[in-house]
Amino acid sequence: MQVVAADLRLDANAVDYVLLAVYFALVLGIGYMARRHVSSSIDFFLSGRSLPAWVTGLAFISANLGAIEVMGMSANGAEYGMPTAHYFWIGAVPAMLFLGIVMMPFYYGSKVRSVPEFMLRRFGKPAHLVNGISFAVAQVLIAGANLFLLASVVNLLLGWPIWVSVIVAAVIVLSYTALGGLSAAIYNEVLQFVVIVAALLPLTIVGLYKVGGWQGLVDKVSAGPGGPEQLDSWPGNQLTGFTDNFLSVLGLVFGLGFVLSFGYWTTNFVEVQRAMAARSMSAARRTPIIGAFPKLLIPFIVIIPGMIAGVAVTELQGENKAALMAGDEAPSGATFNNALLLLMRDLLPNGMLGIAIAGLLASFMAGMAANLSSFNTVFTYDIWQSYLRKDRPDGYYLTVGRVVTAIATVLAIGTAFIASSYANLMDYLQQLFSFFNAPLFATFILGMFWRRMTPTAGWTGLVAGTLSAVTVFILTESGVWNLPGQGGAFVGAGAAFVVDIAVSVAVTMVTQPKPASELAGLVYSLTPKETRTHETTGEDAGWYRKPGLLAGIVLVITIVLNFIF
Amino acid sequence: MSTETRTSAFDIRLIIAVLTGVYGIVLTVLGLFVTSADEIDKSAGVNINLWTGLALIVVTLLFVVWVRLRPLRIPVHHDEEDTSAPH
Numbered sequence: 001m002q003v004v005a006a007d008l009r010l011d012a013n014a015v016d017y018v019l020l021a022v023y024f025a026l027v028l029g030i031g032y033m034a035r036r037h038v039s040s041s042i043d044f045f046l047s048g049r050s051l052p053a054w055v056t057g058l059a060f061i062s063a064n065l066g067a068i069e070v071m072g073m074s075a076n077g078a079e080y081g082m083p084t085a086h087y088f089w090i091g092a093v094p095a096m097l098f099l100g101i102v103m104m105p106f107y108y109g110s111k112v113r114s115v116p117e118f119m120l121r122r123f124g125k126p127a128h129l130v131n132g133i134s135f136a137v138a139q140v141l142i143a144g145a146n147l148f149l150l151a152s153v154v155n156l157l158l159g160w161p162i163w164v165s166v167i168v169a170a171v172i173v174l175s176y177t178a179l180g181g182l183s184a185a186i187y188n189e190v191l192q193f194v195v196i197v198a199a200l201l202p203l204t205i206v207g208l209y210k211v212g213g214w215q216g217l218v219d220k221v222s223a224g225p226g227g228p229e230q231l232d233s234w235p236g237n238q239l240t241g242f243t244d245n246f247l248s249v250l251g252l253v254f255g256l257g258f259v260l261s262f263g264y265w266t267t268n269f270v271e272v273q274r275a276m277a278a279r280s281m282s283a284a285r286r287t288p289i290i291g292a293f294p295k296l297l298i299p300f301i302v303i304i305p306g307m308i309a310g311v312a313v314t315e316l317q318g319e320n321k322a323a324l325m326a327g328d329e330a331p332s333g334a335t336f337n338n339a340l341l342l343l344m345r346d347l348l349p350n351g352m353l354g355i356a357i358a359g360l361l362a363s364f365m366a367g368m369a370a371n372l373s374s375f376n377t378v379f380t381y382d383i384w385q386s387y388l389r390k391d392r393p394d395g396y397y398l399t400v401g402r403v404v405t406a407i408a409t410v411l412a413i414g415t416a417f418i419a420s421s422y423a424n425l426m427d428y429l430q431q432l433f434s435f436f437n438a439p440l441f442a443t444f445i446l447g448m449f450w451r452r453m454t455p456t457a458g459w460t461g462l463v464a465g466t467l468s469a470v471t472v473f474i475l476t477e478s479g480v481w482n483l484p485g486q487g488g489a490f491v492g493a494g495a496a497f498v499v500d501i502a503v504s505v506a507v508t509m510v511t512q513p514k515p516a517s518e519l520a521g522l523v524y525s526l527t528p529k530e531t532r533t534h535e536t537t538g539e540d541a542g543w544y545r546k547p548g549l550l551a552g553i554v555l556v557i558t559i560v561l562n563f564i565f
Numbered sequence: 566m567s568t569e570t571r572t573s574a575f576d577i578r579l580i581i582a583v584l585t586g587v588y589g590i591v592l593t594v595l596g597l598f599v600t601s602a603d604e605i606d607k608s609a610g611v612n613i614n615l616w617t618g619l620a621l622i623v624v625t626l627l628f629v630v631w632v633r634l635r636p637l638r639i640p641v642h643h644d645e646e647d648t649s650a651p652h
Binding site for chain 1: 575577580581583584585587588591592595596599600604605607608609610611613614616617621624
């Protein structure tokens with residue numbers, strides 16, 4: 001763990017601690033109240049498939065708005081500026097719409113309980129195991145990254161020792177996820193979303209006042225290291241590490257926009273689980289689409305504060321920013337990951353400070369809770385129930401779920417230390433996603449639309465794709481292939497996708513497909529239209545509840561935003 | 566053990582309203598009576614406690630109105646399999 005020389009200690013007083021305590025009391029209260037609705041394993045792991053779309057939609061966004069997102073994206077904002085918005089616009093929204101419109105009918109309609117279970121029904125056991133285990137491992141690693149960030153921030157802000165904050169945070173997250181299951185996690189994600197906005201929106205507004213409004217920010221960023229290209233999201237050369245504009249745009253559109261983002265948003269069970277908890281097919285399809293509205297606007301309260309910190313915070317501006325961008329240590333000892341904290345320290349009075357701290361801690365805990373609540377589902381249903389202890393009564397799996405949640409929490413404390421060795425945590429996470437998610441998307445999309453694709457092709461494609469992402473990772477890490485910024489992850493994801501498709505097609509040609517009768521509900525051409533469409537009566541009626549129309553509105557806003565920035 | 570009445574008592578919108586309400590009132594009071602001129606200077610001349618507090622109170626009222634207009638309905642189980650489960 002690095003020791004930061006910059007003084008980040010926030011001057012929190014009694015009022016701030018009271019505001020923090022109010023938040024934590026509600027978090028635990030939600031866990032306690034949600035527990036009363038848990039009477040079966042489906043209640044625990046999928047909220048009994050009973051939640052309204054606005055709740056699952058906000059949870060869908062919040063589950064991803066963890067520590068890594070908030071700290072990492074403001075760090076990216078300070079370092080690269082507006083191109084960071086690609087992670088939201090190109091890198092999330094189109095994939096979320098695709099999930100809601102195209103893929104959700106298969107996920108929700110087939111009544112599978114997890115993404116790996118879909119793999120099991122479509123491709124059989126080997127692909128199921130590969131997916132289930134790689135997902136479980138990734139979740140524990142990412143939960144560790146969330147926990148590490150939480151602990152180091154509490155340490156910096158409030159002066160608590162790292163080990164104390166790790167344990168306190170882990171115990172709080174564990175208690176509400178183990179008690180109330182997915183419902184507790186989802187309701188807390190909604191609450192977290194509110195607190196984060198209440199913390200970051202005022203910070204952004206005050207920050208803009210500080211630098212003299214939007215024009216002041218434009219002038220200051222243009223004059224600083226990085227120059228005016230940090231104000232336009234395209235072509236984003238600094239972000240991708242490509243010097244050539246065309247390659248940079250290609251990397252963004254294909255690498256980030258297509259492979260990484262579709263892989264993450266459409267096959268990552270952390271996200272899909274939230275939609276599966278919705279109460280109807282229509283609500284499930286609307287979940288990612290409703291989530292896309294706030295997703296479009298989050299860059300403004302995450303990236304812009306980062307950019308403001310890069311020009312207004314003494315420890316990050318001028319020579320410090322230049323040194324950090326060159327990959328050196330800043331004379332001040334600060335890093336881009338500190339951007340948001342430094343800005344809070346400089347601008348917020350007591351009171352707002354308490355809410356800002358609550359917002360940050362909320363996002364760290366919710367991120368970790370999302371990892372835990374999806375990990376316990378996959379482990380219990382897809383590993384324990386499928387291979388180790390079959391055919392036990394439902395109550396047994398409910399208990400397993402709670403115990404597994406506790407074990408995963410302990411493991412996450414261990415993986416927190418792996419995360420601590422990376423300077424820019426976003427790089428680390430992008431690497432993980434490219435290993436696991438990019439090939440998964442290739443296999444899914446092929447499997448959903450090509451009925452001939454065989455079970456053997458399913459798992460060989462996945463393994464080959466993951467291995468090629470690992471190969472690219474090793475090449476870039478060892479310096480054989482030099483791609484600074486996050487270009488390495490984009491290339492790795494692209495390679496994984498292409499290799500997966502190639503291997504899947506080749507293997508399919510020489511192996512035996514599953515009979516068509518086993519693929520109903522799982523493959524487009526073999527699923528009757530009725531099971532793919534949703535009800536439009538009762539609570540699913542009304543034009544404002546049409547998934548297609550909502551998706552169209554989101555798409556128009558996205559395009560407009562891309563033209564403006 | 567009937568869950569119906571409890572279900573209607575647990576509405577996430579009210580919990581959000583409690584949080585934003587408490588935060589809004591505390592911040593407004595701070596902004597009006599406590600936040601010093603030095604602190605306002607630090608925030609680029611904006612009394613951010615007061616403004617955020619007022620905004621949160623408005624948000625609270627919106628959630629309360631929403632709950633009043635569309636109260637949580639007691640879920641009716643459509644699935645046959647649910648009738649066998651203990652309530």
